[in-house]
Amino acid sequence: MNSPTPHVRVIASPQSWVEGEAIRQLEAASRLPGMRSAVGLPDLHPGKGAPVGAAFASEGIFYPFLVGNDIGCGMGLWELDLPARKAKPERWATKLDLDGPWEGNTDAVLADMGVKPCGFEAALGTVGGGNHFAEVQRVDAVHDAQTFTALGLETDRLLLLVHSGSRGLGEAILRAHVDRHGTGGLAEDSDEARRYLERHDHAVAWARANRATIAGRMMQGIAAGGRRVLDVCHNSVTPKEYEGHTCWLHRKGAAPSDQGPVVIPGSRGALSYLVLPVGDGTGHAHSLAHGAGRKWTRSSARERMRERFTPDALTRTSFKSHVICEDRDLLFEEAPPAYKAIDRVVGDLVEAGLVRVVATLAPVLTYKTRSRRE
DNA sequence: ATGTCC
Numbered sequence: 391m392n393s394p395t396p397h398v399r400v401i402a403s404p405q406s407w408v409e410g411e412a413i414r415q416l417e418a419a420s421r422l423p424g425m426r427s428a429v430g431l432p433d434l435h436p437g438k439g440a441p442v443g444a445a446f447a448s449e450g451i452f453y454p455f456l457v458g459n460d461i462g463c464g465m466g467l468w469e470l471d472l473p474a475r476k477a478k479p480e481r482w483a484t485k486l487d488l489d490g491p492w493e494g495n496t497d498a499v500l501a502d503m504g505v506k507p508c509g510f511e512a513a514l515g516t517v518g519g520g521n522h523f524a525e526v527q528r529v530d531a532v533h534d535a536q537t538f539t540a541l542g543l544e545t546d547r548l549l550l551l552v553h554s555g556s557r558g559l560g561e562a563i564l565r566a567h568v569d570r571h572g573t574g575g576l577a578e579d580s581d582e583a584r585r586y587l588e589r590h591d592h593a594v595a596w597a598r599a600n601r602a603t604i605a606g607r608m609m610q611g612i613a614a615g616g617r618r619v620l621d622v623c624h625n626s627v628t629p630k631e632y633e634g635h636t637c638w639l640h641r642k643g644a645a646p647s648d649q650g651p652v653v654i655p656g657s658r659g660a661l662s663y664l665v666l667p668v669g670d671g672t673g674h675a676h677s678l679a680h681g682a683g684r685k686w687t688r689s690s691a692r693e694r695m696r697e698r699f700t701p702d703a704l705t706r707t708s709f710k711s712h713v714i715c716e717d718r719d720l721l722f723e724e725a726p727p728a729y730k731a732i733d734r735v736v737g738d739l740v741e742a743g744l745v746r747v748v749a750t751l752a753p754v755l756t757y758k759t760r761s762r763r764e
Numbered sequence: 765a766t767g768t769c770c
Contacts, residue, residue, distance in 0.1 A: 438765085460765050491767095513767065520765050561766045625765095 396420040400430035401674060403738045406730065407685075408434050415441040422575065424451040426637060429675045431644055432738035433683025433730065439573065442643035442684075445677035451575040452627050452638035454586055459564045461590050462597025463522075463555030464623035465645070465653050465680075467664075468605050468616040470548040474528040477548060478612075479712045479755040486611045486714060488517060488524065489760045492603060503599040506592065513557035514596075515603035521681070521724060522554045523658060523756050524608050530661055530752040537666050537748045541619055541651065549751060550616060551653055551662060552604050555625065556597040563589045578638065587627075594623055608757065622652050624680040633672060644677035651748060654739075656682045656732030658715075658724055658756045659707035663736045665745040674744055679736070682729040691728035692719055699725065707753060715758035724758065 398420045402408050412434045419440055420428035425448045433443035440456045492515030499514065500507055517524055527549045532538045543549075567576075567586055576583035598621055609616050622645055630639040630648075645652045647667035655662040660682065667678060686694065695704070704721050705713045715721040722728075739745045 458765070463765080510767080516767095518765075519768075522765085555765075557765090558767055561768095565766090 396425045397427045399673065400434060401738060401742050402430065402432040402434065403741065406432045406734050406738050409436055411436040412441045415439070416444055419446055419456060422448070422453060424448040424575065426635060427632070427675055429677060431677060431679040432735045433643065433679040433681055435684045437642065440642055443679060444642050445644040445675035446640040447632045447637040447675050448640070449635055449637055451577050452583070453573070453575040453640065454564060454567045455573045456640040456642055457625055457627050458642055459561040460555040460625050461560035461563060462594035462623055463625040464597060464601070464621065465655065466552040466601035466605060466621040467619045467653050468550040469543060469619050470550055470609065471615040472548045473546050474548055477526065477528065477754050479526070482612050482755055483712045483714055486757060487760045488515070488604065488607050488611070488757060492516070492607060499603055500599055503595065503602065505595045505599050508559060508592070510557060510559040510596070514600055515607050516557065517554050517604055517757065517759070518557055519720065519759070523758055524550065524552045524604050525756045526550055526612070526754040527662065527751040528754050530750040532749045534666065534746055534748040537651065543619065548754065550605055550608055551655060551751070552601045553655065554597070554601055554604055556593040557600065559596055560593045563593055590627065594626055597623065620651055620653070622646055622649055630676060632675065639675060641677055643680045645680045646676060647671055647674065647678050647744060648676045652678060653751070654679055654681060654732070654736055657726040657729035658713055658758070659709070659726040659753065660732050662751040663732065664748040664751060665736065665739070666748050667744065668746055669743055678739055678744060682732040682735055684728060685730050686728045688723040691725060692722045695722035695725045695727070709752050711753035711755060713756045713758060714760060717759050717761060717763040719763065720758060
């Protein structure tokens with residue numbers, strides 16, 4: 391297959407510092423056979439082999455390792471039927487526990503969402519590790535009242551943002567692929583490509599059902615009802631017309647700009663941004679930043695934060711919100727200074743003409759994990 | 765990121 395000269399672009403202002411290793415990973419991926427375009431978004435940072443905060447468009451072949459293990463990972467936003475003044479973060483924090491297997495009817499939830507059971511039911515409704523979370527939020531400020539209202543949102547209502555993925559399911563799918571092909575791609579007209587895509591699409595649907603189940607558990611825990619406002623996936627590979635070519639659009643920590651409004655969260659202890667994509671997707675592979683982006687490696691964050699903060703200090707944020715994270719290492723790894731500033735990342739997207747800010751959302755209570763590791 | 769290491 392002919393490989394046209396690949397196009398590499400990084401959408402980041404000089405103030406959004408990007409690690410050299412991330413650029414090297416982006417360029418390496420851009421040289422893969424069939425690759426047309428590699429785009430780094432302002433939250434670009436090094437990943438395991440492939441960079442995170444990036445989108446890739448290829449022709450005739452696609453690369454499962456670029457999507458990574460957490461196939462279907464994404465963000466779901468719910469509007470709760472509780473007014474902000476009814477928030478009881480301290481009380482909620484003492485009793486919320488979403489770590490164990492969900493005790494509800496997993497088969498019914500999956501059937502309801504058209505997802506076939508596959509042996510990973512015990513993980514359905516669990517947040518997982520790393521940067522995953524479920525967070526109750528309040529509206530901080532509305533910048534685009536028309537879009538905000540069109541989404542049915544109200545300023546005094548609490549919101550729930552869920553960031554999670556396909557847990558062990560996506561991991562198993564990637565591992566099966568890598569065992570045979572390593573970082574090699576799959577020709578689009580092959581049986582193996584069809585088989586991978588079928589599993590991939592299933593994991594994407596499963597991850598969405600997982601976020602819905604997590605939201606349900608959280609709402610039950612705080613005695614609230616809610617309505618899903620949006621749910622978007624930022625780890626996937628999908629067919630897409632791009633700049634006049636039929637492409638495979640890989641997103642690795644990249645939110646879609648072709649599926650309506652998205653939430654771009656900051657670190658746990660920062661604002662999240664509800665944004666409306668603008669423009670036609672050209673030049674940025676129909677993709678946006680998916681978060682603040684890691685600034686320090688996990689091990690470096692553990693070292694630096696251990697010297698500066700006690701775990702107790704990190705469970706309270708500058709927004710006076712509370713973080714439930716009883717895994718001390720994870721608390722350090724996920725501390726706000728370990729991430730880039732979200733206002734700069736979103737500012738870069740605004741200046742590049744990719745989004746309009748609809749509203750900023752402030753944390754009230756963040757759930758990470760109740761499993762104790764000290 | 766990961767039923768995360770037997």
